[in-house]
Amino acid sequence: MKIKYSIVLLSLITISCFSSCSGKEESTQPPNIVWITSEDNSKHYMRLFDEHGTEAPNIEKLAKGGITYTHAFSNAAVCSAARSTLISASYGPRLATNYHRKLQKVPMPDDVKMFPYYLKKAGYYTTNNAKEDYNIIKHDSVWDESSKKATWKNRNLGQPFFHVFNILTTHESRLHFPESAIKEGTKTNQDSCFIFPNHPKTELFKYTNARYRDLIKKMDAQVGQVVDELEADGLLENTFIFYFGDHGGVLPGSKGYINESGVHVPLVVYIPPKYRNMVDKKPGSKENGFVSFIDFGPTVLNLAGANIPEHIDGKPFLGKNITSNEVSKRDETFSYADRFDEKYDIVRAIRKGKYKYERNYQPFNYDGLMNNYRYIQLGYQEWKALYEAGKLNDIQSQFFETKLPESLYDVEADPYETNNLANNPEYAEVLEDLRSNLNERVKGMPDLSFYPEFYLINNAFDNPVAFGQAHKSEIASYVDIANLSLYPFDSIKDQLEQALNSSDPWKRYWALITCSRFNTEALSLQSVIEAISKTDDELINKVRAWEFLGLTRVDDPVKGMTDALYASKDSAEALLILNSMVLMKDDFKKSYTFNIDTNNMDTEVSQNSEVMRRLEYFNK
Incomplete structure (x- = not known):
């Protein structure tokens, strides 16, 4: 008993060291931090981020008390590759964590740990409920709890916590419905749903879009439940809450592909009243600067006052020494797509401002190549059948046709990337600039995917x-x-x-x-x-x-x-x-x-x- 009591006492002493006797507790005690992550939804399905999206009142309420990030990106467009980027704060092609699903896990780089390790060292209680899905060998000291029952409630008295809560409701599998389900209808008016221009405007795609918006609303309610629980525990005043999607998706041609609907994710960060002095932006405002998954871990560490390791790729966008003016000038993100389950490809992309450059290293590997799990979804099946029958227009057909080695899009004018400007002489300077940018990145990392995966293993x-x-x-x-x-x-x-x-x-x-x-x-x-x-x-x-x-x-x-x-x-x-x-x-x-x-x-x-x-x- 004495040993256990000593451990608890030591922990409380460690926590108290965060406070300064001369300052107010609310400004010196480290904040709690919660991540609420929804699976497989890009920013395109929420009214808060897109004119064609549906209402999400709980997420919108968080936004009124925080910051809405209009340019947040997942770097990778599929679960394990994106989550490996989150936990490592580093680009997958440099670490060899960019293949989904993993055939073999890799270690973290020398002298770098998964970022919650540094929170634990700073006295935080770290919990994950419940999905990990890393392509990295996990160190034992990352989570205090990681399970479907993991909660902040088991921490020591007064101990700050970092908690991750994953919501599966919008996962791709939720669109694996039988044809008979279509007769059941949807709560969302199917005729009101916007259909992406690269999709056929069929009754099935109307239904699928409406069904997915119903799922967004259900997910939003679950976000509200987590917030309500924090409020019931008296924690809203001192807890940063990040809501974001774990990558894009999930209608056909999004998840797994590094177009905007595959990597442009919703992100809201609620700023607790006691810590508004840590954030150089007013609650209820928008941030248009670019942030990516590589930046999320360093941001959490910066808010916590914990050590940010060297040799990672990300940098904080909130907290000490971070100004809104500097963040608003960030205008680049790097994305990558490689093996997606059993389907291979190698695609890299740079978005800088409104322009997006995609490099298709194997352009004959057209996007619609068979991928068993994807084609369970009836939308994929119908899309392919209509192509084979010659019933799609040129834009709708692109998914099933050989690509050019490089593509350039003005994603503000053309958000669904339907008009390739790469061969337009008016954009030659932009093309050359982004091409050079990408070449510097893949050579500088260096990008390991230029070896076949089996050779790397x-x-x-x-x-x-x-x-x-x-x-x-x-x-x-x-x-x-x-x-x-x-x-x-x-x-x-x-x-x-x-x-x-x-x-x-x-x-x-x-x-x-x-x-x-x-x-x-x-x-x-x-x-x-x-x-x-x-x-x-x-x-x-x-x-x-x-x-x-x-x-x-x-x-x-x-x-x-x-x-x-x-x-x-x-x-x-x-x-x-x-x-x-x-x-x-x-x-x-x-x-x-x-x-x-x-x-x-x-x-x-x-x-x-x-x-x-x-x-x-x-x-x-």
Whole structure:
């Protein structure tokens, strides 16, 4: 008993050290901080953020007592990649936390912990109710409680707390309804709902939009319940409350894609009366400066007066030494999309002010490529069926068609990114500026995704950040080869041929991808590519070669790709091979037929959960 009493007493003494005898308690005692996170909803569905959104009275009430952030971004557009960014305060491509779902977790960088660790060191009680979903190996000292029952109520008397509350109500799975549900109707008037211009204006999409707005209202009520509980405990006066979405979504083409509806999230921060002196902005105001998930952890630490570690990517936007004038000048965010369940891609984006630049490193991997869990949603199924039937307009069809290597949008004039300005000479200077910006970022991090994921798992996952620094020059060379796709083929043909003949397998890898971007323009390199398809030491390079031959209709890729799949002993490698096979199967111009015999596959590979998603699709 004496030991337990001493621990409690020591804790109370530690808490009291936050207070100054000469000051008022409300200004020197550290504040409580609560995060209320709703799943899978972008800012587009709430009236507070968008003219086409629905009312959310509890969130709106929080906004009257706080700040509404009109430009908040999740960096990644899907759960584990976005949440890993939140907890680490760092960009996923630098840490190798940008793949969803994780095939293997990675450690935090040297000398950096998940940010709640620093709150605990400062005397905070840290709780998470209940979702973690990190792609990072969790340290035992991050949460005092992390479960569906986690609560601030178990802290020591007077101890400040950081509490995370997750709301599942708006999750993608809530739109996995059967056709029979449509007859039940919705509370929201279906004819009143705005339909994104890239979606077909059908009865199903009207219903889905209305159903989702009903869910937003239900989620808002749950936000109110958390606030009511804080008020009942007498905590509203000294508790900062962050409400935000964990990334965008969730109607077709948003979650998992780094367009605005995939990464532009709602964010409100309630400012408690006792701590208004800590915030250089009036309650009820709006903040138009850009903030991103990398900034949320440092902001919490700054409000708490806790240590902010070096070597993270984010910076605070509230608290000590942060002025509204400085935050309002922030006008950039960086976004990334890679593997999304079993579907691979690599897309990066910079938004600066009203302009958004997207770099599609594998533009033949069109957005609508089969992704099993997505296509449970009836909206996805109908959208694809209408495309195949030729019943969509040009804007609605873009989701199912090959992309350009780079895109540029004025998202203030074109918020749904339907008009690509990349080839418009009037925007050449903007394009070049943002292209240079992005290249500096991916080379400077460096961005680990320029190696295939399976290679990173086998060679980098013990210490991804150190691996990136050790291979920074190699990664820069792969970026340069990928960027050859931005120039006329005749001007870069010799460089591509040199890369195809390189002794570095990943230079060959990116040269093959670039050839596929050029499609039939690159047929003058056919003989080199055919040789790679037969003799390369890397199975994935053989597959990338067959991918080019299949896309150009020069040769049937089925046997070559299937043989590579059977030869693979690595489930992550096999998953990447299967992505190319699905691309061939779903090619709308010429579909190739695969008959995969799982008895010929490595047993461990065939039983991997993500591989099984692909095999399920082939075996339908």
